[in-house]
Amino acid sequence: MRISFIGAGAMAQAITKHAVNAGHDVMISNSRGTETLRQQSKTLGCKAGTVEEVVAFGEIVFIAIPLAAYRSIPVAPLVDKIVVDLLNYFPHRDGHIPELEDGEITTSELVARHLPLARIVKAFNAITVEDLEKDARPASSPDRRALPICGDNTEAKKVMIDLMDQLGFDVVDGGLLQDSWKFERFRPAYCVPLNRIKLEKVLSRTLRETKVPDGYWLTPGSIPD
Ligand SMILES: NC(=O)c1ccc[n+]([C@@H]2O[C@H](COP(=O)([O-])OP(=O)(O)OC[C@H]3O[C@@H](n4cnc5c(N)ncnc54)[C@H](OP(=O)(O)O)[C@@H]3O)[C@@H](O)[C@H]2O)c1
Structure with a gap:
């Protein structure tokens, strides 16, 4: 598939x-232009383009x-493209956005307001970049990690589930x-690294009032049975 990224940072x-x-x-x-990505794209084995070029290129476009x-x-x-939102909200970096701070809407709903006709899938936000690098495994590996996704478009989610399986x-x-x-x-x-069964369990037990401290995933024993 043709996959593109708005952003060229760690994720x-x-x-x-x-x-x-x-x-x-x-x-x-x-944001600085294709020239600044020449070496990086060569090392990664990918193309580099302007933001306009990547949104035209990708069948799946990641917002990174x-x-x-x-x-x-x-x-x-x-419009109509599969757009992957892997964003997380950090007030000290992103500024004060009351609806996010109050939990009235999700970050994906904020993005969806801006892109109402895109087929947005929330994915890859709940894994650190370090884990993303090292935790990918072939299908059926006993220690394969599961990641959560959400989306309003069933077909777009199917495409993403298949892609994420290919990515490990x-x-x-x-x-x-x-x-x-x-x-x-929070x-x-x-x-938190979880396999499919544990992740399903954790998501089903997460209520609005279920909160954990920042850096919870670094705490020994934080991984639930
Ligand atoms: N790092 C993690 O562990 C992690 C995990 C999950 C989710 N996330 C989320 O993923 C997103 C990206 O994180 P990251 O760690 O990859 O960040 P990063 O390393 O700081 O990279 C950000 C990238 O975005 C580009 N950029 C910024 N503004 C832009 C614009 N207006 N148009 C085009 N490109 C722009 C930057 O390019 P320039 O330098 O040219 O501006 C840079 O290439 C964030 O929302 C983060 O919260 C991060």
Whole structure:
């Protein structure tokens, strides 16, 4: 498939490595222009382009930028495209967004307001970039990690589940974009390595009032049975 990234930072690079290994055609972009990506794209074995070029190129377009920049994403070229939102909200970095701070909407719903006609899938937000690099496993590996996704479009989710399987991960469907708070920051499934059965269990037990401290995934024993 043609897979592209708005962004060329840590997350875009980690996913690009897996996608190129799986035989996909990848293009990355950043805010500073194609020239600044020449060496990086050569090392990764992918193409580099402008933001306009990557949104035109990708059958799946990842948004891999700080959440604060979401309004810069082009709207019209992403109509009907599968758009992957891997954003997390960090107020100190992204600024004060009351609806996110109050938990009234998910980060994906914020992105969906900006891209109402894109087929948005929330994915890859609940894993650290370090784990993303090292935890990919072939299908059927006994220690394969599962990642949660959400989305309002069933077909787009199917495509993503298949892609994530190729990239080395099992997937648990967490429901609609409005349900993706269950694996945003401060929730038990956020960045904790879990297999499919454990992840399903953790998501089903996560209620609105279920909160964990920042860095929970680093705490020994935080992984539930
Ligand atoms: N790092 C993690 O462990 C992790 C895990 C899960 C989810 N996430 C989320 O994934 C997103 C990306 O994280 P990251 O760690 O990859 O960040 P990063 O390493 O800081 O990279 C951000 C990239 O976005 C580009 N960028 C910024 N504004 C842009 C714009 N308006 N248009 C095009 N490109 C733009 C930057 O390019 P320039 O330098 O040219 O601006 C840079 O290539 C964030 O929302 C983060 O919260 C991160």
